[in-house]
Amino acid sequence: MTDTLTEEPAETPGAKSRETAAHTRSLVDKLWSYCDVLRDAGVPAIDYVEQLTYLLFLKMMDEQEKKLARRGRPHRTLPPGIDWDTLASKKGGDLKEYYERVLEELGRRPGMFRLIFLGAQNKIQATGLLERLIKDLIGKIQWSKEGVDVKGDAYEELLSRSASDVKSGAGQYFTPRPLIRAMVDCVQPTPEDTIVDPACGTGGFLLLANEYLRREHPMESLNPDQRNRLIHGWAFRGVELVRGTARLAAMNMLTHGVIPDEHQEIIEVGDALLAEPKVRASLVLANPPFGQKSAITVVGEDGKAVKDEAVYASRDFWVTTKNKQLNFVQHIAKLLKIDGRAAVVLPDNVLFEGGAGETIRRRLLKEYDVHTLLRLPTGIFYAGGVKANVLFFERRRPSDRPWTSKLWVYDFRTGESFTLKQRPLRREHLQDFVDCYLPGKPRGERVETDRFKAFTYDELIARDKVNLDISWQQDGGDDKSAEHSPEEIARSIAADLRTALTQIEAIAAALTTNGQAEPSH
Template identity: 80%
Template sequence: MTTTTNAGPLGLESRDTTAHTRSLVDKLWSYCDVLRDAGVPAIDYVEQLTYLLFLKMMDEKEKRAKEKAQRRGKPLPAPILPIGLNWDTLASKKGDQLKKYYEHLLEELGKKSGMFKLIFLGAQNKIQTPSLLERLIHDLIGKIQWSREGVDVKGDAYEELLSRSASDVKSGAGQYFTPRSLIRAMVDCMQPTPDDTIVDPACGTGGFLLAANEYLRREYPAETLNPDQRNRVTRGLAFHGVELVRGTARLAAMNMLSHGVVPDESYEIIEVADTLVTEPSIRATLVLANPPFGQKSAINVLGEGGKVLKDEAVYIDRDFWVTTKNKQLNFVQHIAKLMKIDGRAAVVLPDNVLFEGGAGETIRRRLLKEYDVHTLLRLPTGIFYAGGVKANVLFFERKRPAEGPWTSKLWVYDFRSGENFTLKQRPLRREHLQPFVDAYLPGKARDERVETDRFKSFTYEELLGRDKVNLDITWPRTGGRDDETQQTPEELARSIVADLRVALAQFEALANELSTSDS
């Protein structure tokens, strides 16, 4: 893991921090295999760690505050944890008594407000064997002085735990985890500022928000910020995430907390909601997102009397350009609407959003005309935990209403041809994306960009002239290697799966168009 620690001339401090982080992660992860044998999936293990680490961190913070007040002869501060619901009481118990108290503690803390509600509402004990729970509390968490660890170590350690749980294919946790190397490249291109309101409408475990926070900490030291800017960053007011699944939302909240972002009590930094059903509660100057892939909703939406509503009915009240059951297309519309004027966005989207007809064509036409859709990064396969995904990053900006189109040129960067990655043998790293970031020219005028074999521009007129305004643009490249002959059997299999997914999406889009024309 990389850190934001300032390294000396030889980078020794950074290496030492990274080694310490890895040691801490290995220690925390050491119990995962034991619990997995007891039927606790990796993602559930991280969730249980979240509860216990939060309690331990708050306990240490409370004790430090009391010691500081006593040294200065001042009144003791109010307790952070509710009386009788604290770490010491939990750690004093054993066996069935420990299990019973732990479950009581989770239930009672879930009734509180603020961060307690976000972390503990709906929390359940997934470790039903008292002896395993006892080992986790006494032998692991209880022996770590979390307050002694720096923000970088704590944050990177928790991120690494989430990364390891995402690789647990059976749990399906990978759907909430976007490769951090891709996220950091997107953030470096967008260059967030302390005055931005940064929103992720499908935040998962909070990777985009944290990368933006990391960028702000690196590029805008606290001493350079005014009080309002400093408060926005440290108290989380510059960030807002929306997540459908409460268990994932609590991981995002803990991720923010472990990275030193302590939300204001009156501010809901991670909102648990179906982002597509309701109007956005906060408008964004910067959107960073990887909406969930897949055509259909993960849940049934109920209407009056418990009746399951059709997808079209769910979004009928939204101010969308077109009504469709395609979730990715609805996320594009949602993101476009939640952006403030002059707001900007970088969004990961599957290929079908670029070529699908019907609603897809309507949305692309509106987006190209009313927004400045300026850059498209075509991603290779093998970088997501969901296998066989062909995806892209679309960069666009919202503009004031005008008669003419705002898009003048779409720059397409082909990072797909001749590039093959796997999660284990050749994972995507931040340096792999540096040529794209260099070509993007962050902070500079786009008319300074230079076309290359990988980077080409297409005018608004050329885009409209393509069948169904298809943005799934490819071109023959010179000097590139032959993809298929260079691929390993695993890479070739993934590529075939990805092609089949794209073909299935095309057939489904065609079926939807035929269904619409018949009705």
């Protein structure tokens, strides 16, 4: 789609005027105003954003075709008989029938069309509501005149609002953007990087890596290949299991000015654990799913297999486990090129779980440079009661000596309390961590603080089960613990219960695995 949706490069993100921000909020409020109406008609918030995706894509494509025609460069991308004017001219049952035919026809097209429209369904069965949405909302906005910043920020805000719809479960696909920004600021993507997210959700990591690149490396400073890597998305690759979420990620990239070529798919639909990666990554940014069990079985170097719905035989993996989080750690480790780097959100159990967890941690510390761990507080994710961390590590060439020399742990959990509404996480809350991380500088220049401490390889290996769930601070009387609301206390209790349940499940899984792998005595 090189000739169809080209736009001027985005202006420096972060330097948006107040007028632009106000206009974005106004646009989001206008788009979101229909959500409550459709929710009353039985359409959940996430489905509403999906329907908006179809219509926004169609309208933007139609506008671009007309724009090219006015410039004397006609280029037809939409199939014959499909255009916005025809859709907007119809009423009642004819509108519904034509719209559903459009969705089906576009789903047969290759590339981005297939990704966004394959399996697309009209979930707005009330023809009056559908007509209002098309004519009074989408149709009255000239999207080609809106800048990349406005379209992209508006779409991201829609996804954020839909993620807060707890009943839909959409929050599991949405990582807090302030956290992603801090992670990206630490790893500092370059125009030469191949950036991969093997569980990309709505595409937040890829988008904010793209935002960082366009801010720190203006288009005029790049060579043609580097510009194409950004504009056409050659630098990015996402994998998402759920097609509906993948289409949201694809549209999210599109509204942010990443325009893939005709047959290129930046977002791949599938299970990243089930196939060999199509590309190797120089940078992995990810927040893998927090579910305990995988729907597959991995056969690792140990040769063990566990019966399940499907079998994935990969000798690349170090150990056999049904724990999806541990499998993603192994997958990401193997996904990296030599000298590639990763920043991955992981739940606490990955740091302390025995058995397969201990084996993976030992291998990771020895064969990779595992250099930084950020301990996160509860209350920042839409899934309540989640205790998580960000692990930073780099792949190195095989060596007899361990590559990890020091693991620097930043405790952002003790004495900190956040909620999604009363005290949401903001980027400035993580600035001290970023300052301690020293992006782009030798780690030998790091300095210990009350929250930031280094642990040597020998110290880590000597810990029981190589437990990396390290904490040295205690909540004191001068912190905010006395001010915790009942909601915050409940979240903390829920987090502890989740952690305990995870440990019990891990023990049960280990006992089951041992029972299948070894004969009874």
